[in-house]
Amino acid sequence: MALKSWKEILIGGMITDVGNSINYKTGDWRSYRPIWDDKKCNNCKVCWVYCPDGSITIKDGVMIGMDLDHCKGCGICAQECPQKAIKMMEETKLREAVK
């Protein structure tokens, strides 16, 4: 996306296309990645309640995974999960494993 000049943008940094934070991928800050074990998960959605970034993806009332484009890897979901169905793993190790 081409950056605009100061003459082309709203004053004061104002945003009128609300909800555009979805376009800002904060997931690449993450140093720990949540790994979800769907076999242990009983779909209680406590993780969804606690997630500060709305990164628990729910479809038709069922937890189906994490939005890794926006998950910052805080680990609150892993801490709060009553079923211990989420564990945090270091991104660097996961990336090395892919290589």
Add this chain to the structure above:
Amino acid sequence: MPAESYQDDGGDQVEGGGEMTTMNVAKYKGLPKGLEGDRAVAEAMRQMNPDVVAAYPITPQTEIVMRFSEFVSNGEVDTEFIAVESEHAAMSSCIGAAAAGGRVQTATSGAGMALMWEVLWVASGSRLPIVMHAVNRSLSSPLNIHCDHSDTMGMRDAGWVHIFDENVQEAYDSAIQVLRIAEHPDVMLPTLHALDGFIIGHSVERMETLPDEAVKEFIGTYTPKYSLLDFEHPATFGPMDLQDYFFEHKRQQVEAIQNALDVIVKVGQEFGELSGRPYGLMEEYCMDDADYVLVALGSTAGTSKVAVDMMRDSGVKAGLLKIRCFRPFPHKMVSEVLGKRKVVGVLDRSISFGAQTGPLCLEVITSFFTHGVSPKVVNYVYGMGGRDITPAHICEMYKELVEIDKKGITGPVQRFFGVRD
């Protein structure tokens, strides 16, 4: 209304305009009163009837808040008055209320303004047309409640339009004009007018107020383009703004404050049509043939007019340039008005510690350099912490300017007038 532009388009401000003179024809007849500066400002606020006032009392501004809260209690205004716990909260409340689309005002002095510091920049960066009535007071330490310009000069780079008043009448008149300046679509910046603490704030002068309906007509109604309460057109105010766009938003602020040069003159002219008292960016007093000129802000400009008359009686071609608008600084006009004078003395009622001169003199010298003129300039720092300045003192300065003309500048450019050596 003047057709010329006073804007800084690549350094080309157009000559002339902006001078304050008395108009004979006014649409409304003034109502003569004896009021202190603070009470005159509170009266102007009553007539403007802001949506929200958030303020914390501090000497020497206290009377504004005290008087205005009486108006609120008596039901004389519709204003939501927020009695905040600090000035930081006052300015923060103003920011929220202005983002919600309200007409918002506050008043402060000295240490209170210093406590607002962080959020002063949020107000300007968010482009919210908040009005501040600032009653100048020194900054501690040592503790002092009296007038100098350390407080508002301390926020000179905060992106606020900054006007100085000479007397009670101007404090009342500017209090009304700054609202129009702030809300102008080409400006949309918070705007302050500064009146000298005690000297103007607590001194009773004969002045005239406008009828309520005249003020109402002058300020009109305000419909913000964006507002937090406009649910049909949702907007986010004050979001994160990083390396990719922050600089562009600062560049917009530069443009907006330069636009204020034209707007201040237009609003001042329109106010003149209403009241018989037009306003501009500065005022020249006995300047037609003046060789020795002092440049002053605030109430000292009034004192200097008396001194000019005294010097003229003794045959010295003395003149005064009063700067009304300090931010944006009318550099082109200042260099044109002063460029060919023999000696210029600039009066600063604040100190920029470690700089060569006080803040006003820095502006004047920079204006001379960038516009290629070079009269002799000296800087008089005076009146710190409310130390008295009289016409006799100012006459001494004029006499020194005459000596400098004969002998050249000897000694430092910055002189501390009235301090015991």
